[in-house]
Each structure stands twice: as structure tokens, then as C-alpha cells.
Amino acid sequence: MTPARAPAVAAFDAGRLRAQFPILAQQVNGKPLVYLDNAATTQKPVAVIEAIASYYREINSNVHRGAHALSDRATSAFEGARDAVCRFINSPSREQVIWTRGTTESINLVAATFARSRLRAGDEILVSGLAHHSNIVPWQLAAEAAGAKVVSIPVTDDARLDLEAFARLLGERTRLVALEHVSNAMGTVHPVERIIAMAHAAGVPVLLDGAQAVGHMPVDVQALDCDFYAFSGHKMFGPTGIGVLYGKREWLESMPPWQGGGEMIETVSFEGTRYAALPYRFEAGTPHIAGAVGLGAAIEWLAGIDRAAATAHEDALLAHALELARELPGFRLVGSAPHKVAVLSFLLEGGHPQDVGTLLDQQGVAVRTGHHCAQPLMARFGVPGTIRASFSLYNTHAEVEGLFAALHKVRSFL
Numbered sequence: 001m002t003p004a005r006a007p008a009v010a011a012f013d014a015g016r017l018r019a020q021f022p023i024l025a026q027q028v029n030g031k032p033l034v035y036l037d038n039a040a041t042t043q044k045p046v047a048v049i050e051a052i053a054s055y056y057r058e059i060n061s062n063v064h065r066g067a068h069a070l071s072d073r074a075t076s077a078f079e080g081a082r083d084a085v086c087r088f089i090n091s092p093s094r095e096q097v098i099w100t101r102g103t104t105e106s107i108n109l110v111a112a113t114f115a116r117s118r119l120r121a122g123d124e125i126l127v128s129g130l131a132h133h134s135n136i137v138p139w140q141l142a143a144e145a146a147g148a149k150v151v152s153i154p155v156t157d158d159a160r161l162d163l164e165a166f167a168r169l170l171g172e173r174t175r176l177v178a179l180e181h182v183s184n185a186m187g188t189v190h191p192v193e194r195i196i197a198m199a200h201a202a203g204v205p206v207l208l209d210g211a212q213a214v215g216h217m218p219v220d221v222q223a224l225d226c227d228f229y230a231f232s233g234h235k236m237f238g239p240t241g242i243g244v245l246y247g248k249r250e251w252l253e254s255m256p257p258w259q260g261g262g263e264m265i266e267t268v269s270f271e272g273t274r275y276a277a278l279p280y281r282f283e284a285g286t287p288h289i290a291g292a293v294g295l296g297a298a299i300e301w302l303a304g305i306d307r308a309a310a311t312a313h314e315d316a317l318l319a320h321a322l323e324l325a326r327e328l329p330g331f332r333l334v335g336s337a338p339h340k341v342a343v344l345s346f347l348l349e350g351g352h353p354q355d356v357g358t359l360l361d362q363q364g365v366a367v368r369t370g371h372h373c374a375q376p377l378m379a380r381f382g383v384p385g386t387i388r389a390s391f392s393l394y395n396t397h398a399e400v401e402g403l404f405a406a407l408h409k410v411r412s413f414l
């Protein structure tokens, strides 16, 4: 975070970028839309919308199966998108990139295969105290089946993970550590390299939930040395319903299959079935081909963005928001980690978050309110929920001002 905003704005023209996002040009409740719910889902540039439309218009067909031209073209587009993901996260091989419906399904896959096949009674899975429910409940399901336990990693007052407590919790019973790269509810960016090194020193593999990281920063799974990395296309300007699980080859090869069906087999007979090689053994059924193509297009689109400049721009938006927050009576920030993405989670004295959200919506400002699928974290801060404004690279300083002008109006109603 830097308070100086002028240089970043000059280097990164969010205003021009917005022209590629047709949805942002509309009015909501008679006011220009100010879309600040990017942590829930990002909007899609024309390049992504067109890639999906032209897939259906020109090459729609099932993949890997047809002895015809359309199927070949669909297969090339689908597998080409896998190659794009492979480069995007710097996976050592395309076989380690598994298509899923999104982060939730990726984590469930690991919980149902990797965790269930290894967990024994008394074992522990350490899970971030800031975790999204989709990085808690799958582990609880796996633990319950084995008589194992899910243990939360404590959270500091400024919404960081307490690494001293983490070091104490890491022990002989720990079978896995699961944490988010970036917190959805408060924006905290965890020192994941350090956490992974600590876990590995204790012989424990780590799953990173990258849902909130991929839209804000480049990700290199080899540099991170994570064992698994899960993310969703829709949080990084791609479509909904498509996501990725990356895993280290040694783990993926040792994991039993999850869902059974077509695509994931080598041969089937009633005497027994041989499963396909990676990545197909974890991809039963007809995949979301258009989704993969759309995600490939989002990756290509992102490749044309100066990501360092985008990050500086987002940081400047957050700094600007924090500056304006100082002048808003009754504003209380929840989650003030020194290293965070542009997420402003807050309360407004005297206003229930849901009411504040509704009043903002009436002024065209879209934010998220509630527990943000992180109820344990809300409990940690003693609040039922917050108001969350989450920024993306296409947001502008005028929109930050619009948010605060709207909040001042909300205050006058309270």
C-alpha cells in the first residue's frame, strides 16, 4: 500500500481498460454502476465473451471423442486452454493441470482423494482461521470419516495468521495444511512461501486456495513450492463453472480417482476398470469446454496487462479509500494486515451491514455484505458480518470517491 496515487494512475489507465467491459457501462437504480464486488466475481472483458460465443458459434463439439473436424477443433481449443493455464501458473507439466468446476470442487477433490486415503484416527489438518467455508467444510467431511480433526490456525488482531501459533500446532499428527493465498473477507496476503517452508520442514504438504490471488497477482506454483493450488476462472475475468486444481505429480499419481465415468478410464470391463493417466483420471464426464476456452482467453487477455502496474493501481485505490474513510464518522475497518489486496471490509456504526449494502445499491454501488463465507473469521472479530468493497484493476479513483459519497449519504439515513 502506498499513499501516493498519482504515479500509479499515470502508469495504468483503468478508464481505458473499462471500455473492454461492457457490463460496467450500465446504470443501476438510475445511477452509473460502481461495481465493487470483485472478490465475489470479476466482470468479463469482450475478449472472453467473444471467445465463448465463437466457440459455440463455430466449433461446438465434444472433445477427445469424435473422428470429425469440429471435434478436433474443440479438442485443440480445450487442450490449448490447459496449456495456457500451465504457463499461467508455471506448472512443470500440463498433466498436472486438472479442470474442475472451480476452487470449491478442486478442494473437495483433494479432500476426497488425497486426504481420505491418508487420514487415520487422531490425525490433524491445519486450516487457516481466515479460510473460506469451501476450504473448511471439505476437510471436516474427510476428517469426520477418519476420526481425524480439523484444527484452525489462529488469527491476529490485524487479520494475519499467527505464525508462532502455527509453528506450535505443526506436529506429528499434522497430515496437511490448507490455507488461502489471499483472504476473501479481509484481503490479507499471507506469507505463503514461509508457511509452506515451515510445513515442509515438518514433512507436511500444503494446499493453497488461490481463488482471491489469481485476479490480483502472478502465481508461480514452482516458486511457491505448494503441493496443491486451487482456483476459479470467474475470479480472474474468466467464466463461471470452470476452475483448476494443480498438484505435484507425486501426489496426483498416488491419489485414487474421485468421480467415475467417461473420460477418466483407460479400459472398462465388469471384471475391473483401468483408469486413465493424468490429468484425465480426475476429469470424469464431458468437461466445461466453453468454460476452459473462456478461461484460456482470460489468461491471454491478462498477458496483455502490465500486472505490476495493475497491482500498484489497486494499491492506490485502497490507499485512497482508507484516506477517505478517515473522514467518514463511524467507519470501522475490519482487517488491517500490512500486506493486503484492495479489499475494504468495514462496519458503519449504527448501520447493519445488510441495510448499508441495500442503501449503497440504491445509489448504484455494488458491494457484498454478510459473513463472506468466513463465519469462523467473523466470530474471531466478534461481528456477524461486514460490508466489503473489493476492487479490481478496472475500478477508478472516481469510483472510490463515489463509494464514499454514497456512504456519507447512507450515514445521513442512520
Ligand code: PLP
Residues within 6 Å of the ligand: 039, 040, 101, 102, 103, 104, 105, 132, 134, 135, 180, 182, 183, 184, 209, 211, 212, 232
Ligand atoms: N476460496 C476463496 C478464498 C474464495 O474467495 C472463494 C469464493 O469466493 C472460494 C474459495 C470458492 O470459490 P468458488 O465458489 O469459485 O468455488
